[in-house]
Structure formats: structure tokens, C-alpha cells
Amino acid sequence: QVHLVESGGGLVQPGRSLRLSCEVSGFSFSAYSMHWVRQCPGKGLEWVAAISHDGSNKFHADSVKGRFTISRDNSKKTLFLQMNSLRAEDTAIYYCARDGGIDGYDWYFDYWGQGNLVTVSS
């Protein structure tokens, strides 16, 4: 059974940093591209970042480019999101999600974690 479990969220002051983790099980992690998607409280969904199955290429949304970095450790079956220079508008539930394709990108999300709340406030 596929499981994705996020951790690392919480309350952080504006301008500070936070690193989210997503530990997976139940599938061959190293074969799949992965994504982060966020949802501001009571709002819609926003794609944040993507990383290829082997970590060789990464993409970030314009809204987080230069501040957030996606990465992965295939030996530990874990996905990361390093978030720097956090702003109030980054307050959201952050979901990790598996790409629907194998060894590439299909750019839809077939399995999701339960979500992790990040609150940026002084």
C-alpha cells in the first residue's frame, strides 16, 4: 500500500527557514518523479515544485523560485522541501504527491500525503 507521510511543518517567523520531509513506502520511490503542492487555508491548490526520479532535474513555481528548493534522498525514500525567506503568504498545508508516470513526468498526482501545515507569522 502506498503511503506518503509529511513532517517538519509548524509555526515559523517571517524571513526564517523550514524544511519539510515526506517519507514514502509501498512503491519504488526511485522510479517516480515527485511533487509538492500547497493549499492556503480555505483556498485552492497550488503546485510548488517537482523533481525527477533520479533528482537530476527540478522545477519550481515562480512564486517560490529562489526561496524554496526541492530535493530527494532515494536511499532513504524521502522527499524534501527546503523553504527559506518565508513570507506570510506561504502559510498553507503542504502536500507531497507522486507523479503519475514512471521514469519521467506525467504531471498529474496519483498519490498524496496527508498534508503538513506551515504557518508563517510573527
Next chain:
Amino acid sequence: EVVLTQSPATLSLSPGERATLSCRASQSVSSYLAWYQQKPGQAPRLLIYAASNRATGIPARFSGSGSGTDFTLTINSLEPEDFAVYYCQQRTNWPPEVTFGPGTKVDIK
């Protein structure tokens, strides 16, 4: 940026009725469109990908259609567990860009 517009914003129906949800793209996205269901306090669940393919484990009452700029999600004979918010999502090739629609809430009439 490709903008997705969903209509209606809210759809009030009774169990057993058919739901027809619309998603319109500001420019052609070919068949690169997916649909998700989200219930309160839960992560989204993939229903349809590539416009018309049901995801694993999704009941046959869910179907997707369309291409280019106009897409439809149809739910035949609504079950109590189908009352939720539904999002469409597209992706463009290069540079890679993913956007979601604002959602359609299907609630009980």
C-alpha cells in the same frame, strides 16, 4: 500562464442525480487535464487523468471528456460520498507549468 475556469462554483444536487462539472482553459491544453476530488480535512484524490482516463480504483460513475479548452467531469447517479469539492488541473509542456482550477463544490440539495 494557462488559467482554468470551473463552473458552476457550487452545484446543489440530490443523491441519485447526475452532476456535470465544467473546466475551461484559457488556451489549449490538448488532453493534459486531470480531475481531483477533495473532502474536508483530506488530501485531494485523483479521479481522471489525460482528460478521460479513470484512475485506479475510481468507480465507473465518474467519467471525463473533452480536449483543447473545454472539459467535463460527469458523475452519474451521485452517491452520498461524492459530495465534495472537485478541481481540474492542467500542465503545459515547456516550461513546465501546472495550474489548478478554483474548484466546484458539489453539495446536497
